[in-house]
Amino acid sequence: MNEQESKINTNNLTPKELVTGSIRLVSLPEVCIRINEMLDNPAVTAVELGQVISQDTSLTARLLKIVNSSYYGFQAKIETVSRAVTVVGLRELRGLVIAASAVETFSNVPDTILNKVRFWRHSLYCGVIARLLAEQCNVLHGERLFVAGLLHDIGKLIIAQRLPTETRMIALEADSGERSEFEVEQDFLGFNHAEVGGELMHAWNMPETLFESVAYHHDPRCAEVGVMETCLIHLANIFTDEAEQGLDMTGETPLQKIDQYAWEITGLDESVKAHVFREAGPLFAEALETILPRSYPSY
Numbered sequence: 001m002n003e004q005e006s007k008i009n010t011n012n013l014t015p016k017e018l019v020t021g022s023i024r025l026v027s028l029p030e031v032c033i034r035i036n037e038m039l040d041n042p043a044v045t046a047v048e049l050g051q052v053i054s055q056d057t058s059l060t061a062r063l064l065k066i067v068n069s070s071y072y073g074f075q076a077k078i079e080t081v082s083r084a085v086t087v088v089g090l091r092e093l094r095g096l097v098i099a100a101s102a103v104e105t106f107s108n109v110p111d112t113i114l115n116k117v118r119f120w121r122h123s124l125y126c127g128v129i130a131r132l133l134a135e136q137c138n139v140l141h142g143e144r145l146f147v148a149g150l151l152h153d154i155g156k157l158i159i160a161q162r163l164p165t166e167t168r169m170i171a172l173e174a175d176s177g178e179r180s181e182f183e184v185e186q187d188f189l190g191f192n193h194a195e196v197g198g199e200l201m202h203a204w205n206m207p208e209t210l211f212e213s214v215a216y217h218h219d220p221r222c223a224e225v226g227v228m229e230t231c232l233i234h235l236a237n238i239f240t241d242e243a244e245q246g247l248d249m250t251g252e253t254p255l256q257k258i259d260q261y262a263w264e265i266t267g268l269d270e271s272v273k274a275h276v277f278r279e280a281g282p283l284f285a286e287a288l289e290t291i292l293p294r295s296y297p298s299y
Contacts, residue, residue, distance in 0.1 A: 050082030
């Protein structure tokens with residue numbers, strides 16, 4: 001495919017315009033937005049948060065399932081949302097609410113355009129790896145990294161929703177094995193999924209560190225506020241790609257090279273892979289069981 005043929009006419013569409021045009025389709029549930037607002041208030045209580053979350057029965061069920069999973073390992077069964085908020089903590093609650101809502105929010109993306117099971121498997125594994133890497137770096141409140149990993153590729157779902165034909169063409173080109181998917185996106189669209197995901201984080205009023213982790217996970221040197229977080233997601237994404245090669249990937253797309261800057265910022269090196277891959281298996285299985293709905297095809 002020559003350069004002229006590879007360009008797709010998107011009428012100079014920008015990532016911000018793409019997200020703005022999708023906002024009704026990808027709005028978080030009202031209760032999720034309310035929880036985000038409440039968590040910005042340092043005086044908010046677990047009871048108040050529990051009352052709001054309990055208004056959404058589906059979210060309540062998913063949240064209780066997550067906190068009662070072996071992923072958290074609490075000894076006694078947690079039966080109320082307010083108790084869940086107390087034992088999990090306010091910082092992690094924001095992430096859990098987003099995690100419990102994001103899969104459902106994008107459930108209407110047709111599988112003929114994008115394989116959602118494969119997408120969420122990659123995203124969940126990346127989140128698990130990111131959290132484990134955060135532990136290795138002694139990052140405070142490392143649970144944030146699970147959410148960043150879970151959402152790092154969310155821009156792909158926006159592109160699939162708004163530009164289905166282009167999504168198929170990008171996938172075909174990437175499967176040829178000559179270039180990575182985000183490089184093909186940049187060539188075809190003039191932007192890539194990371195930029196689109198970053199715009200969605202802004203639209204959802206997410207913290208700046210989460211915006212940078214999503215928007216710059218392919219180019220961690222661009223981060224200014226969440227430098228450590230962005231470098232960890234950069235590493236986790238590439239580790240996940242490595243783990244997937246030879247398993248269920250349909251094509252041998254080239255792996256992005258790890259930016260030396262990420263090693264320098266995190267203080268990690270290649271030896272960390274053996275540990276995180278060993279620890280990730282059981283945690284990934286648990287995350288898959290608790291977060292990916294049974295309404296999805298068999299995984």
